[in-house]
Amino acid sequence: MKKLITANDIRAAHARGEEEISVVLRASIITPEAREVAELLGVAIQECDESAPEPAVPAAEEKTESQRIRETIIAQLPEGQFTESLVAQLMEKVMKEKQSLGMDAMQPSFKAVTGKGGVKVIDGSSV
Known part of the structure; x- marks a missing residue:
């Protein structure tokens, strides 16, 4: 099942002080709003083809x-x-x-x- 990256995930990453989020293209869906919020907050979305990216939300907070x-x-x-x-x-x-x-x-x-x-x-x- 693909992981949905939402604007709230971007806001949470920004609140934690992260400047970049790594996302596996084949295993994730990034909402258009998430892309806009990332651009506004200055959080870069690093799209990669690897199998294990940094989670957008830590496991404890999932x-x-x-x-x-x-x-x-x-x-x-x-x-x-x-x-x-x-x-x-x-x-x-x-x-x-x-x-x-x-x-x-x-x-x-x-x-x-x-x-x-x-x-x-x-x-x-x-x-």
Whole structure:
């Protein structure tokens, strides 16, 4: 799985006093905002083809994917109207529903038949 380098990673590196971040091109995705923030803060992004770059975030500070998602959601919500615990509860509920659906979620919610010529006929009463 590729590592996502965000503007927050660049800001954290700048706060730690780093002037350069090494990133493996094949194993990372750098957001456009991260590039802009790096340019503004004077942090150079060193793109290399090596297999082990300097981590953009130290291992002790790395967050799980669910923590990053929760923080992103909280940052986009109006302040004071939602608590972190409410967001965590909603995320847990969504994850449980997603797991319970499993592969059934991949099935279309309508009935269709594809003919030999590639024409797909959808039963209108199933929509």
